[in-house]
Amino acid sequence: MSKTAMPPTPPGQASRPATSTPPAPTAVVGFRARRRSPAMMALGVALIVGGAMGGFLLYQETGERTPVLAVAKEVPVGDVIEASDLMEVSLSLDPAVKVFEADQRGEVEGKRAAVALVPGSVLAKEQVTDRELVKDGEQLVGIGLKASQLPATRLSPGDEVQIVFTPSEGEQAAGKNDANSPDAGPESVAARIVRVGAEQQTTGDRVVDVAVPAAQGARLAAQASTGDVALVVGSEGGS
Template sequence: MTTSAVNSPARTGRGTAAATRPLNGSTPSTEVPTPPRARRRWGLFAAMVLVVALGALGNVWLLASTTTAQEVVAARSTIERGSVIAREDLMTVRVELDPALHTLPGGDLASLVGQRAALDVAAGSLVTTESVTETTVPPAGASLVGIGVAQARMPGVTLVAGDQVRVVATPQLATGTATDVTPASISAVVVGTQTGTDATGAGAQTIVTVQVPTADATALAAMTATENVVLVLDSRER
């Protein structure tokens, strides 16, 4: 009996290629798998934003809770005792406050204009409740008198509000006349000074405004009308 050999795919080695080759003879296509689409984690993003916002608010709260800096009134220029306070004399600053200081809030600045300085306030110093007064000048029982004095008849230092002075009469004496009479004098307190003018060309006078008891005002006015007076500075104690 004759047995015919049958060519199996395993024996020929061509079966696999023949099995995968398209019948129409075209080149087989290779499919690239599509990668999975990334998910947007909106919840995580929102949580990060919330953490940053809470951190910023926490810093603001911590700063506010650990500082006592406040806006208060300070002197822009030196304010002399007894002088009227002007707007340009004042400014506001932010400082760390000591509870022992009786400072004035920055919002009270406008209310201080027109009041008088109860103390000398140096430029850059804080203005306290003790620095100002609403006392009217002159008070009851006192009067203001203006005195025109030549420079040579005043102390060599600038007079300021609060200075205690004496107005001394210096009557003109005849040549060769001697007298043991004590010159008349009246004590006063300087309220302010102002440079005046002299129409005769003899030189500018300084107008010194002083406060005296009302009972002495008439005598002082008559004394100064002669222009024969000298101002003596007695004390600058405040």
């Protein structure tokens, strides 16, 4: 049996026993598949859909705005609307709202305000008229009316009406006792509606501005101050 000869040990050095180097341990790395919860998956889908819908709605709000006309300066009722009285704003409009779009300036300028126009408000079509509300030779008279002194039908600027002089209580009593007094009917004045004021919440009263011939303005104003008047609406197109 043969033996392997070991190299001689140099003088002055201790001999070292023969050793063998053990192999290095190998690290074993394992991966476990993560299980996704159905609830978390559903939440993720919902967040994706919600984000998409939010972006769509934001686009709808910012992308579908319409340039419209608004009031830049105060315009009294009956005054002519000028270019400087208007400005343009962009809004998301409800189709039910009837307003003037920005490219319809030509349909507004030169016409008259049917109501008092307030700065900052969007200009609605019913606020503009081509009728002269107070013409040359006319006077504007304001009449305070109770609910029982005017019809329930909506009044609009330009409507032709009659202002009837109603007798006071004393005159009514004298008329009933005088059988020979001719009944010529109550006196009245033809008028045209210029403005209808807001109804008072506590009393139901409202002020109606009417245009009348200048010769009858003072008398109508004096009669209206007594409260002995009533407003009558005639057939369309006439009184």
